[in-house]
Amino acid sequence: MKKYVYYFDEGNAGMKDLLGGKGANLAEMTSLDIPVPSGFTITTEVCDVYNRNSKTYPGEVLDNVWKNLERLEKDMGKSFGDSENPLLVSVRSGAKVSMPGMMDTVLNLGLNDETVKGLIKKTKNERFAYDSYRRFINMFGDVVMGIEHRHFEEVLTKIKENKGAKYDTGLDASDLKRVVEEYKKVVKKHAGMPFPDDPKKQLKMAIDAVFNSWMGKRAVAYRRIHDIKGLLGTAVNVQAMVFGNMGNTSATGVAFTRNPSTGENKFYGEFLINAQGEDVVAGIRTPEPISKLRQEMPEAYKQLESIYKKLEAHYKDMQDIEFTIEDGKLYMLQTRTGKRTAHAAIRIAVEMEKEGLIDRNTALLRVDPNQLNQLLHKQLDHVAKQKAKIIGKGLPASPGAAVGQVVFTAERAHDLAEDGHKLILVRTETSPEDIEGMNAAQGILTARGGMTSHAAVVARGMGKCCVAGCSDIMINEGGKSFTAGGTKINELEWITLDGSEGNVYLGQVAVKDPEISGYFQTLMKWADEKRKLKVRANADTPKDSEVAIKFGAEGIGLTRTEHMFFEGDRINAVREMILAEDEAGRRKALAKIEPFQISDFIGIFRVMDNLPVTIRLLDPPLHEFLPKEEGDIREIAKELGVSAERLHNTISALHEFNPMLGFRGCRLGIVYPEIFEMQASAIIKAAIAANKSGKKALPEIEIPVVANVREIEILRDLINSTAQRLIAESGVRVSYKIGTMIELPRACVTADEIAPFVEFMSFGTNDLTQTTYGFSRDDAGKFIQKYIEAGIFEKDPFQTIDRNGVGSLMKLCIEKARGVKEMEVGICGEHGGDPDSVEFCHEIGLDYVSCSPYRVPIARLAAAQAVLKANK
């Protein structure tokens, strides 16, 4: 005969398939001789049978439940349905995988008009007993009988009004007794049947409700979205209730086996005498630190101490435990892996490895790479933050914190920063023209745009705090002010941004600098020893490059040359080039830009001595370098010495319906080869200069937006002939590579044609996601929220690589390219700093990932974890 029900001492942690996670863990604690309120688990197999047989299960199941219930009564010395010393139980679902919100818990099951008397006797607290009773009816009515919570709420509100009570606490025992009566009427009315008094009937109904919930809409959707397959169903846990509020010999508490904030190896927690578990969390009474329990209940504390040590040693991780002391007797209600800060996670992992509790691989897997973000940026002071006034909430687009005076134009930011002001640049949205201003500001706040808008991407690259798409603010640029949350903020008033949470605060809020600990360095060292993927950074300046090196980058995977086109005097030379009527005119203007490019590259090569530097040739469409607003057009025309009409004509000739799919990247190089020739020349001249000064430049010249092998053939010839001429003239050895960015589906499917002509490929997954999915980052805002709600995207495809779509094109590309010849393949999109995507990059055999300098440590750890996960 099949075993349908397991008493807690019959199972263990290895039986999660059959007992679910919760049941297996309770069994495990029981088998460790840790005092757990007794109980039993109905297996997931019963759920499977139930759902496949029109909601019925064999008669033996209930026989077994009653048999185990008898044992439970005996173990607890209480009787189910007894009016003197009643056994009450909790009923909880529990599948192999945790599915939050699938079904709520039913507590205090077993209460009725008779047993409540027993509870009063045992607790000597009539109000508590009736409060438990009315809560049980509500919970049971809602969860088991499907009556909406609001019906109970209405009754309660009315009784409170009659009594003139504002809170539930204003009701006494007799009021609550009336609530119980009224609640029963609610049940009868809405369920069409009276509230079941019989505790066994209650139990049977609760068990069936748990099984039904497995096929409920919410649970089915959850499993689909999270791709949870192959489970039999949920188990049902029936456990004796214990009470920490049975007087001064009772207590309840929560604790962590180590400090979850700092990671220090010291027992940490809180407790309350004569209280229920909820009271510790609710904040009505102030709990005592756990150390005080040693004085108040030395026996129980001693027992607790030995248990927490046993649990940590057993589970080999910091545990978050809940306990209840009922009349001097200690019970463990839960143990689970404790949540912790990034600081704590690192310290605990490193120290546990040193203690020999876990091995190094386990230590590496214990830290969530995304958490490292916290460590590497400024943070708002925890206390100061609580008191500050939030005036708006946007997207946490680039982590960190920033305090500054408000300015509305990049120019003003630049000018005032030179005078020593600390500034926050506030814009409706940013464009490449704003880069200098963004650089000059402490942080950036935009009213429009998503996590991958221009402001967000550039800010992350700069390691600068940014709150994007804050629709709460209304900017009046002309009036030099914005309003937010009913407050008007004028230019030069102070605000504070929290880029990790997306909050905008009024005034100056105290900020803490990031601190990097020795534990962090140790963990990174371990990660570096383990990982196979190289990690590079995306960096456009010598300064960014220095940050990248500091965080452990092994090269630069993407230098965006267009950012250099915007700075200072150059922009006018760029505009002159765009306005030129022939090649000679363009060459003249380009000759003015070249010296700037050369010195930019020399700076980067010197910092990145002997490390590869991938430099992408001009990428954006030319109209991005021209002004948009009438006033600017007139002014700039004057500066350039052309008529406003001429500038207008050029702007309108360059106008694009879909700039993302327009005249950009290598298409510029094909039509105006002199632009790419100048850039190639600047790169090689800079490399020659760097090499002459004793450094070793390793430029990798990258051709963007390639769709067709002929584009590469033509531009490669152009670059090679330029480079070889300059190298021959100089007599200095320079080794350089020519490669391409893979950012269009056609480049992926024709990678075998492209491969013979390149020495490296680097995935530009931002654009590849846009073209593969057919939507632009800038425009997706109109529907992406709905898409996430509808479960169309599991994850935002601009944050985590869409494995089935974009990822499968990447795999195809690598197969085709490496089928022709071995070559270096990397990734330089935003995804390069996303742990999930890094894991995918490892799986498909990339050589490196490249991300913003501040995400380099994240990528290093994620790359190490990818190795460990692949070896599992």
Place this chain on the structure above:
Amino acid sequence: MKKYVYYFDEGNAGMKDLLGGKGANLAEMTSLDIPVPSGFTITTEVCDVYNRNSKTYPGEVLDNVWKNLERLEKDMGKSFGDSENPLLVSVRSGAKVSMPGMMDTVLNLGLNDETVKGLIKKTKNERFAYDSYRRFINMFGDVVMGIEHRHFEEVLTKIKENKGAKYDTGLDASDLKRVVEEYKKVVKKHAGMPFPDDPKKQLKMAIDAVFNSWMGKRAVAYRRIHDIKGLLGTAVNVQAMVFGNMGNTSATGVAFTRNPSTGENKFYGEFLINAQGEDVVAGIRTPEPISKLRQEMPEAYKQLESIYKKLEAHYKDMQDIEFTIEDGKLYMLQTRTGKRTAHAAIRIAVEMEKEGLIDRNTALLRVDPNQLNQLLHKQLDHVAKQKAKIIGKGLPASPGAAVGQVVFTAERAHDLAEDGHKLILVRTETSPEDIEGMNAAQGILTARGGMTSHAAVVARGMGKCCVAGCSDIMINEGGKSFTAGGTKINELEWITLDGSEGNVYLGQVAVKDPEISGYFQTLMKWADEKRKLKVRANADTPKDSEVAIKFGAEGIGLTRTEHMFFEGDRINAVREMILAEDEAGRRKALAKIEPFQISDFIGIFRVMDNLPVTIRLLDPPLHEFLPKEEGDIREIAKELGVSAERLHNTISALHEFNPMLGFRGCRLGIVYPEIFEMQASAIIKAAIAANKSGKKALPEIEIPVVANVREIEILRDLINSTAQRLIAESGVRVSYKIGTMIELPRACVTADEIAPFVEFMSFGTNDLTQTTYGFSRDDAGKFIQKYIEAGIFEKDPFQTIDRNGVGSLMKLCIEKARGVKEMEVGICGEHGGDPDSVEFCHEIGLDYVSCSPYRVPIARLAAAQAVLKANK
């Protein structure tokens, strides 16, 4: 010993690999006992040896050349280098595949100061002899010795100036003798060596020049672009010169074995007595019709008659022949397949099949499907066209001809057309709002946009003449005029468009209606018997559907519902829907649109009785339905009863950076399910009504812009539940399918995920090309010309499917989808009417192609040819 040189009687037409196309054909004619001036061919193998051995070949090659030359002298009774009766030869290249422009011909080789005297004696024409001589030096100097033509031209110009002669004809024999002397000086100066007098040296140099030209830049590029591979090289043909200008017993002519204009089986051509081949073409003297030759030279004519019949019977195709009669003796200089009009091509193919000259498959392959375009549209009268004034030239965006009065807005076109005016709509570019006006006009002229711009696509769909992207015109919409070629055209002035050639004519030019012959019907019947692909049409109205049926469509592959949204009263209801603030408001507006949609669909279903009709749900972004210009905004706001500010706000909220990658297609259906629900409801209600009236509607409901299987799952449920409810309510049987347009790379790579949820797939290759290549049709104009010049595209990927890129994604999609289940797969992009693309669609196993109604016959023929080509 290898045979390096073949005398013409040693080869045949099957030896093209070795002798090249020209050599093999001359040999073939020789072997048919047709009088061809004798000569010989140096094989392609020699070229191969030459180019692989540092430009040398074995000594035997030249030995063989001289041996064959001796035979040639004997055959012709002339002597190479002789001053009495000199043999002159032509030297021509000729590879297996014709490569136009690879190398020019050298004529009259063998002339020098001595042999020219012989030529004078034989022709009794000193001027002719010196003219031939100086042309030879020029030609040889240019082609063989690499001296630029302009150096010769300068000398000639100077001598003409001195003489006061405007044309070459103003120079007499002694002048030309001086030109010869001066030309020799040019050669010496620029080649650094004297002009070679020795005819044998001339011949050797000419042969080497031909071989060198094989590896020349032009030839290499030509082979690369046309993907010509695996050839050994070019052959060299050395042939005796004959002269048709040796007096009144000489003549020269060109003829066709059948009438190339009508196809009539009647000998057709022209000749000139005492003239050279060039004279017939040059138009200085008016040639006589070939029938007159029968009277003038009955012997030669009789011989010619028997030869042309022999050639046609031998080559089994209409031949274009050149002949020369030298002193009463007939020589054939060339025979090749003759070019012909579409009418002629069809008639010749059908008649030759009836005559038993060719089989039916060959007949089908004889007509270029693209040529059919000529037949199906109005054409300008050939004679009237010659006299008319061209004021501009644009792209031949939609074939046909149109005469009308100029208007500048769609509204005006609509209003005036109702009064019976014939109009040409002239716009900078068109947008969906212009559709009614386009429909009302005879033709459309735009100043901007390419072959796949909105104007072009819509006009082709309507079968309406369109000249697009005519940058010669400058529109002054306010002033109701445009200027073109220095002429100002006011509103209501007449112009004429030739949409097949892209010309814009001033005034009214006579137009011929299309005529469809019985030959055409026969050919189409044969095509239908042969083809495997079904052919459907893209049609949005009952009228289009009727045209489609007339041209043989077997269903509708694409009905674009958005076109129905623009018409008449509906547009305001659509705008009301867009402006609605909640679902209820949207539903209210949609309820107004539904009756229109129902009646649209009923009309189509009735015409397409028992044939499938694929209806695409709303595709374009909503902002396309809103006005753009300030004046319109104010006016429309008033009509809708909202403030201009509110309309402005909606327009700005819906603004997109990249509309192509924006909030459109199924994304609209996910966010506003009520829109798709209304459309599904209208389709099913229309099908019920059509079925009730005794017709059989077969709707295929198509969900556009799908990237993710979840989109399909959600919308399919919505459509199914709507449809099943309506069908159940009506009690009428309706069979319908739900499927998706495949137009994004992600849909291709995840086709196996999508397949289980759809009953058909249809490739939208316009958008698929845009996303795969990463450029938009609207914006590609800025670089596409340069791309075609640089050989990056063999063909415009928007006209012919890019097999390696887009095509390989299509193949992947079909493999993945059909790996899951069998299903109907079609194509409905513009490519569906392109013969090359139709062939590809057949190869990859599509079920049908769908194209504009006017291209249906093209697709039918192309589909038949695809079968024949695949079986080869």
